[in-house]
Amino acid sequence: xxxxxxxxxxxxxxxxxxxxxxxxxxxxxxxxxxxxxxxxxxxxxxxxxxxxxxxxxxxxxxxxxxxxxxxxxxxxxxxxxxxxxxxxxxxxxxxxxxxxxxxxxxxxxxxxxxxxxxxxxxxxxxxxxxxxxxxxxxxxxxxxxxxxxxxxxxxxxxxxxxxxxxxxxxxxxxxxxxxxxxxxxxxxxxxxxxxxxxxxxxxxxxxxxxxxxxxxxxxxxxxxxxxxxxxxxxxxxxxxxxxxxxxxxxxxxxxxxxxxxxxxxxxxxxxxxxxxxxxxxxxxxxxxxxxxxxxxxxxxxxxxxxxxxxxxxxxxxxxxxxxxxxxxxxxxxxxxxxxxxx
Numbered sequence: 393x394x395x396x397x398x399x400x401x402x403x404x405x406x407x408x409x410x411x412x413x414x415x416x417x418x419x420x421x422x423x424x425x426x427x428x429x430x431x432x433x434x435x436x437x438x439x440x441x442x443x444x445x446x447x448x449x450x451x452x453x454x455x456x457x458x459x460x461x462x463x464x465x466x467x468x469x470x471x472x473x474x475x476x477x478x479x480x481x482x483x484x485x486x487x488x489x490x491x492x493x494x495x496x497x498x499x500x501x502x503x504x505x506x507x508x509x510x511x512x513x514x515x516x517x518x519x520x521x522x523x524x525x526x527x528x529x530x531x532x533x534x535x536x537x538x539x540x541x542x543x544x545x546x547x548x549x550x551x552x553x554x555x556x557x558x559x560x561x562x563x564x565x566x567x568x569x570x571x572x573x574x575x576x577x578x579x580x581x582x583x584x585x586x587x588x589x590x591x592x593x594x595x596x597x598x599x600x601x602x603x604x605x606x607x608x609x610x611x612x613x614x615x616x617x618x619x620x621x622x623x624x625x626x627x628x629x630x631x632x633x634x635x636x637x638x639x640x641x642x643x644x645x646x647x648x649x650x651x652x653x654x655x656x657x658x659x660x661x662x663x664x665x666x667x668x669x670x671x672x673x674x675x676x677x678x679x680x681x682x683x684x685x686x687x688x689x690x691x692x693x694x695x696x697x698x699x700x701x702x703x704x705x706x707x708x709x710x711x712x713x714x715x716x717x718x719x720x721x722x723x724x725x726x727x728x729x730x731x732x733x734x
Contacts (some may be wrong), residue, residue, distance in 0.1 A: 393494070393645060395652035396428040406489065407497070410451045420453040423462045423509035426501060427454070442689075447476055448489040463496040464489065468537065469520040481523050484545035488521050491564040495572060498645055503728035505579060517575045532568055533574035540567060543648045558611075560699065560706035566638060573637030574630065580723040581633060592716050593636075594629035598662040603628040619712045632716070639707075643685050650688055657687040678721045682714065685700075 396405050398419065404426055405412055409419050418431035420441060431441065431453070439453040442461035452461035459465075467489070475481045499507045506515035520539045522529045529541040543549045544564050554562040581589040590596075591676040609628035616626045625635035649655075676684075688706040696704045709717070 393497070393649045393652070394426075399428070399430045407494070408449075408451060410445075420451050421497075422453050423496075423500060423514050426497065426509075444489070447473075447485075449486050450489060450493065452493065460511070460513050461494035462500075462507070463493045466516060466519055467521055468494065468518040469522065471521075471523050471525075471542070474606075475523065475525070475671070476568075480546065481525065481542060484523070484542035485521060486543055487545035488540055488564055491568055492521075494518060494565055494645075495568045495641075498571070498641060500731070501648075502644065502724055503541065503731050504576065504724065504730060505577070505727055515579070517572055531571065533571040536575060538568070538571040538575065540564070560622075566642070569638035569641045570634045573641075576637060577630065577633055579611040579727060580637075580720070585723055585726075588719060589633070590629075592712075592719055593632045596633075598628060600628055604631075617708055618710045621707065621709065621713045621716070636713070636716045637720050640717055640724070643681065644719070647681065647684055647688070650684075655688070657691045678718045681721070682709075 393407055394572065396407060396409075397403060398405050398415060398417055400417040401412060401415040403414040406420060407421065407428075409428065411418050418433075419428050420431045420437065421427075422429045429439070431439070438455060438457065440455075440457045440459070442448075442450040442452045442454055442464055444450040444460060444464045445457050448464060450461060450464055452463055454461050455559055470476070471481050471485060476485055496507060500509060506513070506517065508516070512518070515536075517533075517536055517538050520537060521542055522539060523542045530539065531541045531544065532539050544553075544562075544567055550562055550564075553559075557665070581593075604627055607624070612620075612623040612626040616623060620632060620635070621639045622624050622635045625632040686709075689707075693703040693705055696702065
């Protein structure tokens with residue numbers, strides 16, 4: 393995520409801010425420019441706030457009055473308005489939409505196809521944000537529809553599931569990045585890239601249901617850490633792709649944040665070649681990304697341990713996993729669309 397400032401007084405503001413805490417200027421996020429801008433007073437011409445500014449606490453802007461923003465318009469199904477008036481479902485919905493806005497921002501920022509600052513277009517994923525009240529909900533992806541169980545926004549539920557499944561990391565944003573990875577499998581890993589994909593990830597024609605059942609019954613194979621970014625990536629080549637794609641988005645977003653805030657790791661006994669400032673170029677080389685990423689993760693993990701917390705980045709990137717990440721990087725660059733800053 394980039395660092396943003398108030399356009400009136402230049403105070404640092406957050407991606408989610410609706411007003412500057414220093415000068416009181418109304419603020420909103422403009423998806424066309426991907427910047428925080430001042431919001432005019434009522435009665436003036438737009439831009440206007442998203443129609444979900446109250447329901448989802450959305451701070452994105454739209455070109456016409458009473459419309460949905462480019463992120464909220466991608467939500468196909470959500471709980472009934474009565475359930476969103478107050479209570480845990482309402483808070484879970486707000487948290488899920490906030491995570492989705494970060495996802496859509498990154499997809500726009502990377503120039504990936506299927507997303508537009510003006511709303512849904514051909515090839516856009518759509519989202520069903522559902523509550524388990526009434527019937528069970530399974531987070532997943534099918535034919536361009538990404539379903540998210542709103543219970544994942546609850547810290548207690550999410551931590552229980554993380555422990556039951558033996559996962560080192562589990563967040564709503566992580567779920568969204570994983571599921572959108574499934575959505576981008578065809579445009580990024582299909583076609584002329586499919587042969588290279590298969591050589592790295594395997595044959596996706598393996599029976600998917602059987603593979604998942606086997607994974608949940610037997611767990612990952614011995615030595616999986618030497619070839620995959622996560623244990624779940626071992627379940628099936630499609631899951632390997634989705635986990636790797638999500639991991640790539642984790643890396644790019646965190647490095648963008650580090651660069652925006654001038655976070656530079658020059659810790660003890662680092663390779664001099666790894667001590668350059670974080671990459672801020674719109675299209676950094678993959679080797680530069682790794683050179684920035686690894687020292688940053690060492691430092692962040694050390695800081696967390698100093699606070700008595702678990703590692704912020706509880707992963708090990710083997711050489712085969714890095715090659716899969718390189719493939720994702722190359723495919724993202726191959727389909728990147730023009731836009732501000734690119």
